[in-house]
Each structure stands twice: as C-alpha cells, then as structure tokens.
Amino acid sequence: MGRPCCYKQKLRKGLWSPEEDEKLLNYITKNGHGCWSSVPKLAGLNRCGKSCRLRWINYLRPDLKRGAFSPEEQNLIVQLHAVLGNRWSQIAVRLPGRTDNEIKNLWNSCIKKKLRVKGIDPNTHKPLSEVDNDHKSPSLSSETNQEFIVEQPSDFFDYLAFQKLNSSLEHSVSLDSSLCSMIPSQFKIDCSVSKALFEPSVTLFPPSDNTSRTVSEEDYVEATEPNWESNCGGMINNTSSSLENPGLEDMKWSDEYLNASFFTLQNESSNTINVKSETDFNSNTDFPWSQSQASDVFHKDLQRMTVSFGQSL
DNA sequence: AAGCGCAACAACCGCCGGCCA
DNA sequence: TTGGCCGGCGGTTGTTGCGCT
Numbered sequence: 593m594g595r596p597c598c599y600k601q602k603l604r605k606g607l608w609s610p611e612e613d614e615k616l617l618n619y620i621t622k623n624g625h626g627c628w629s630s631v632p633k634l635a636g637l638n639r640c641g642k643s644c645r646l647r648w649i650n651y652l653r654p655d656l657k658r659g660a661f662s663p664e665e666q667n668l669i670v671q672l673h674a675v676l677g678n679r680w681s682q683i684a685v686r687l688p689g690r691t692d693n694e695i696k697n698l699w700n701s702c703i704k705k706k707l708r709v710k711g712i713d714p715n716t717h718k719p720l721s722e723v724d725n726d727h728k729s730p731s732l733s734s735e736t737n738q739e740f741i742v743e744q745p746s747d748f749f750d751y752l753a754f755q756k757l758n759s760s761l762e763h764s765v766s767l768d769s770s771l772c773s774m775i776p777s778q779f780k781i782d783c784s785v786s787k788a789l790f791e792p793s794v795t796l797f798p799p800s801d802n803t804s805r806t807v808s809e810e811d812y813v814e815a816t817e818p819n820w821e822s823n824c825g826g827m828i829n830n831t832s833s834s835l836e837n838p839g840l841e842d843m844k845w846s847d848e849y850l851n852a853s854f855f856t857l858q859n860e861s862s863n864t865i866n867v868k869s870e871t872d873f874n875s876n877t878d879f880p881w882s883q884s885q886a887s888d889v890f891h892k893d894l895q896r897m898t899v900s901f902g903q904s905l
Numbered sequence: 906a907a908g909c910g911c912a913a914c915a916a917c918c919g920c921c922g923g924c925c926a
Numbered sequence: 927t928t929g930g931c932c933g934g935c936g937g938t939t940g941t942t943g944c945g946c947t
Contacts, residue, residue, distance in 0.1 A: 701913055
C-alpha cells in the first residue's frame with residue numbers, strides 16, 4: 593500500500609518530452625494500452641505505467657476537448673459539484689472531452705474563487721453568511737481540506753447539497769420516486785413530513801445562447817445577488833413506493849434504478865431542470881465512452897452513496 | 906531588464922478497491 | 927482467506943507563463 597510504483601528502477605519523472613509523447617501515442621494508437629504496467633517497456637519509455645496512463649488520459653487521448661471551459665461547462669461543473677461533491681471523475685463523465693484532472697484544476701484555481709466572490713461557499717454551495725452560522729454544525733468539515741465530506745448519515749441532504757428547510761416555495765425539487773425509494777429508512781421522515789428545500793444550482797454565467805443547457809433560463813440565478821428565498825426550493829416528494837417499501841435492505845440496484853432520472857427540479861411553470869440520468873448521457877451520440885462504462889460509473893456512484901449512509905439498499 | 910506574485914496547468918503521491926492466484 | 931498486483935481516484939505539489947512594479 594502506498595508503495596511508489598517501480599520504486600526499484602530509476603524511472604524518468606516530471607514533464608513529458610515531445611519524443612516521449614510521440615512514442616506513447618504511437619504505441620497506444622497501434623496496440624491499445626492493454627496492461628498499463630507493460631506499456632512503458634513495450635513503447636520504449638523509461639516511465640512507470642501509472643505515469644503513462646496519466647499522460648494518455650489527461651493529455652494524449654484523441655477525444656480530449658482542447659481550450660478553455662465554456663461558461664456553460666463551468667455552470668454545469670458547479671451544478672454537478674453541488675450534487676456529487678469532489679468526485680471529479682464522476683463530474684468528468686458528464687463533461688465529454690474533459691478530464692477529471694482538468695476539472696479539478698479549474699475548480700481549485702478558478703471556480704472556487706468566483707463562487708467566493710459571489711458570496712457562495714464553494715464547499716457547501718450555501719451563501720457564505722449561512723456557512724458562518726453553521727460552523728458548529730457537525731455535518732461538514734469545511735475548515736479542512738476535506739471538502740464536502742459527509743460525516744454523519746443524518747446529513748443525507750447535505751450530501752445532495754441542496755439541503756435547506758423552508759416552507760415558502762417557488763421552485764420545487766422532486767426526487768424521482770425510484771430514487772426516493774432508495775433513501776435509507778432513517779431519512780424517510782424527511783421525505784414524508786418535512787419539505788426539504790433544495791438550493792438551486794449556482795450558476796457562474798448567465799445563459800449566453802440557445803445551446804443545450806441543463807438548467808432552463810427561468811432558473812438562472814442572478815449570481816451577483818443570490819436570492820435563495822426565491823430560487824431555492826422544493827421538496828423531496830414522498831411517494832407511495834417509498835413508504836410502502838419495507839425491505840430497503842433487500843433492495844437491489846436494478847436497471848430500473850440505474851435508468852431512473854437522478855432527480856428532477858421543477859419550477860412553478862412546470863419547466864423542468866433535469867440533472868441528467870446516466871441514460872440521458874448515454875444517449876448522447878457525441879459521448880466518447882461506452883455506455884457500459886458510463887453505466888458502471890453510475891452504478892458505482894450509487895453504491896458509494898449507500899455506503900456513505902451506512903445502508904445496504 | 907529583473908524580480909515578484911499569481912494563475913493555470915501538469916504531474917506526482919498515497920490510498921483504496923477489485924481481481925486473481 | 928490472504929496477499930500481491932493493478933487501475934483508478936482525489937489531494938497535493940511542481941512548473942510554467944504572464945502581468946505588474
């Protein structure tokens with residue numbers, strides 16, 4: 593555990609030369625990567641397999657999108673971060689052509705700062721003033737570099753990052769019934785009794801054109817003056833399935849769940865904001881990776897969620 | 906021109922989980 | 927069941943380029 597790879601050999605480290613890039617690119621183009629540990633030897637590189645893998649994934653892969661992140665992409669990252677936290681690889685799956693490393697760097701170097709300037713805590717996606725008041729809250733270790741760590745099962749809604757109780761709704765968030773049924777039983781009371789209000793996904797940029805967007809224009813939050821009261825909102829719809837399903841611990845991660853929309857944001861005009869389900873993403877013909885790969889990722893993610901909340905669903 | 910600070914990007918490190926003998 | 931190997935992930939550090947003084 594933790595042993596540096598290829599520690600016995602004197603392998604080259606640091607920046608990659610154009611010659612090394614060419615060797616690796618040529619080799620993988622012709623042969624595929626196969627077992628990464630054998631790639632450097634076969635490609636004639638004095639690098640460890642891990643380094644080759646990273647170079648390929650983050651730089652040489654032909655399906656990478658080059659150039660700056662668009663405002664739409666940045667908004668999407670913020671929205672996804674609110675849901676997924678620091679799971680960069682999960683976020684990257686939803687941004688075709690972008691790598692987890694790239695997104696992580698953008699977040700740490702740029703987006704974090706922009707959110708703070710706009711008075712939003714990048715860890716919790718709450719207004720900074722609220723976060724200050726929440727310092728005693730055990731739910732988030734915001735003072736450490738372990739961002740967005742859910743420490744208690746009771747923080748299920750913190751995990752979803754839209755947590756907020758409020759009775760005045762203009763926008764509602766309704767969990768898909770199938771997802772609601774996955775919520776561990778100890779949270780059911782929140783589903784059925786309280787209106788768990790969801791803060792909106794924060795956007796850094798106003799919609800600039802009519803390109804495909806995850807969030808409808810009506811739901812754009814004026815970033816310069818965040819109006820949580822009017823934009824937050826929603827409740828986790830309790831459904832009969834969630835109440836009447838007594839055997840959560842026996843529940844399996846069936847295709848039905850995997851194909852279900854993760855959740856849907858609704859505003860009063862019935863426009864919907866879909867946080868796309870894996871199925872939606874898979875249907876994107878531009879998506880460079882296989883459906884099974886993406887599905888696996890989603891499956892894994894959901895399993896992690898259950899582990900996080902100490903339940904086997 | 907030199908020095909400095911900062912932002913962006915690239916790469917490494919340590920850990921974890923899955924797989925397999 | 928156990929231990930080693932491997933790939934993947936997220937945090938962190940190092941490097942580079944640019945603007946400012």
